[in-house]
Every structure is written in C-alpha cells, then in structure tokens.
Amino acid sequence: MPALLTLGSLPRGASLASSVSCSSGRSLFFFFVCCTRPWLAAATTKLPGLPAAPLTKNVRGAVALFGFGKSKHKAKRSKLSEVMQAGDPVLHEPAVEVPLEEISSYRIQKVIDDMVEVMREFPSVGLAAPQLGVPLQIIVLEDTEEYISYASREEVEVQQRDPFDLLVIINPKLKTKGSKTARFFEGCLSVNGYRALVERHLEVEVTGFGRDGLPLKLEAVGWKARILQHECDHLAGLLYVDKMIPRTFRTVENLRLPLPAGCPKPGVCQEIAAVEP
Numbered sequence: 001m002p003a004l005l006t007l008g009s010l011p012r013g014a015s016l017a018s019s020v021s022c023s024s025g026r027s028l029f030f031f032f033v034c035c036t037r038p039w040l041a042a043a044t045t046k047l048p049g050l051p052a053a054p055l056t057k058n059v060r061g062a063v064a065l066f067g068f069g070k071s072k073h074k075a076k077r078s079k080l081s082e083v084m085q086a087g088d089p090v091l092h093e094p095a096v097e098v099p100l101e102e103i104s105s106y107r108i109q110k111v112i113d114d115m116v117e118v119m120r121e122f123p124s125v126g127l128a129a130p131q132l133g134v135p136l137q138i139i140v141l142e143d144t145e146e147y148i149s150y151a152s153r154e155e156v157e158v159q160q161r162d163p164f165d166l167l168v169i170i171n172p173k174l175k176t177k178g179s180k181t182a183r184f185f186e187g188c189l190s191v192n193g194y195r196a197l198v199e200r201h202l203e204v205e206v207t208g209f210g211r212d213g214l215p216l217k218l219e220a221v222g223w224k225a226r227i228l229q230h231e232c233d234h235l236a237g238l239l240y241v242d243k244m245i246p247r248t249f250r251t252v253e254n255l256r257l258p259l260p261a262g263c264p265k266p267g268v269c270q271e272i273a274a275v276e277p
C-alpha cells in the first residue's frame, strides 16, 4: 500500500498544501482590537511591554503542524487539547505580516521559540503560528533522520524525503515551480485524528525573512516542498481539508484501508487533476 502519511514522517500524521498567497495589509493592531482572547490579543498587539506569560502559556500548548500522529512522550499528547482545531476562526482567516522592524522584538522572538519548542515536543515537522492561535505569518519546519526513520524506506523514496535543519520563515511567499505534482496522505494537528490524500506540487520556491530579519530564499522539492506548502496554506487560512480529495478522507485508524473505487492513488503524478467530489 502506498505510503501513507502525513506530512511528517509519519508516524503518520502530516499534511501539506499548495501554493499560498500570504496576504497581508491588515495591521497587528486590527487583531488586537478584534481579538476576544486575552492571550491572543497579547500576541498580536503592537508590542511594547507585551506580557510574555499569557502568550507563552498558550503558545506552548498549541502544537505543531504536521504532527506525527503520536508523540514520543505520551504525557505531551495533552498539548493537543490546546492546539487550535478546525472551526476556530484563527485557522480560517489569512494571517498578518510581521512588520520587519518587529522581527527582533522579544515578542516575536518568543513566539518563534515557543513554536519550535512545541514542534519538537510533539514532535512534528512543521508548525504555523495560527495553529497556536497567533495570527501572524510565521512558520517553522524541520525534518530529521530520526523522524524519517519512522517511515518505510519505500515511503521515504517515493516522497522524496530528506532531512533538513530547522527553518524559521517570516512572511513567506511561496511559488510553485513546474507542473509535476504528487498525492500523499496528509494530516494536521488542527484536524486531529484524520487523514486525506492531497495533491501538491513537487517543487516550490519560497522567499521571506529569517528570525534575524535578513531576507532568505530557498528552493525545495519533494516532502520538504510539501511541508512548505502545507504551512504556507495555514497562513492563508487554509487547511488540508480545503484541498483534499474528499472521498479519501478517513480516520487515522482507517488509513490503510482500500481507497474507494475510482479514487486517484497516492504517488507522483504529472499534473493536478480535477477533484471530483
């Protein structure tokens, strides 16, 4: 059976997405005024003197993106209860750009630290700030030899998956390259317990800024490109379920059961196929 997986390596639980245009324009102040959650307001406020405690508490609970579906540490599974779940407005609205002059602020640096911590604790291969209830355009991702070891050699090969060091990207702009795509099962901690086939581009280019405030540009293929697409989708207010092949949606427990007749199969394809509901 073809690989399963979600974006992460999977122990199964990942996700992905496709191009994303991270819109911006709205001020952080807008979110501050509109937000009903004290801690979210704190996280998105114009900064000065932002109490670190509320933000830290909630951010740490939130969770990573492409979770594997199971944690190395059973006790940490409880963090899932604090991860924003589908239906929460913060997951369905575009995130706001981080003003460049604020990247070096304690507030933004703390958000990044907390995102990385949560991603690694779960563990997951990626996380977007909105999943922690912070509507800012920040993503973190990382894939390691250990995570990859959880997948079969066959899966790793077909997914074109290679380890890469931690990436922190602020205000990412993603462009797909070429016409080649692939379909694999994805999952998301914000749609906990489910998976579905999602077709995504095999190659992307991303520009943005690092946590040091310097511009960055990178190209990615295979699984790394999928993670980037999934994370950038979060910043556009999209979840994988917005792009999945609907009839392949299933619980994690049913992941390996046969696909319905007529459903496209997992694997590399050439062009994005029209999705029949």
Ligand SMILES: [Zn+2]
Binding pocket: 015, 065, 066, 187, 188, 189, 190, 230, 234
């Ligand atoms: Zn996700």
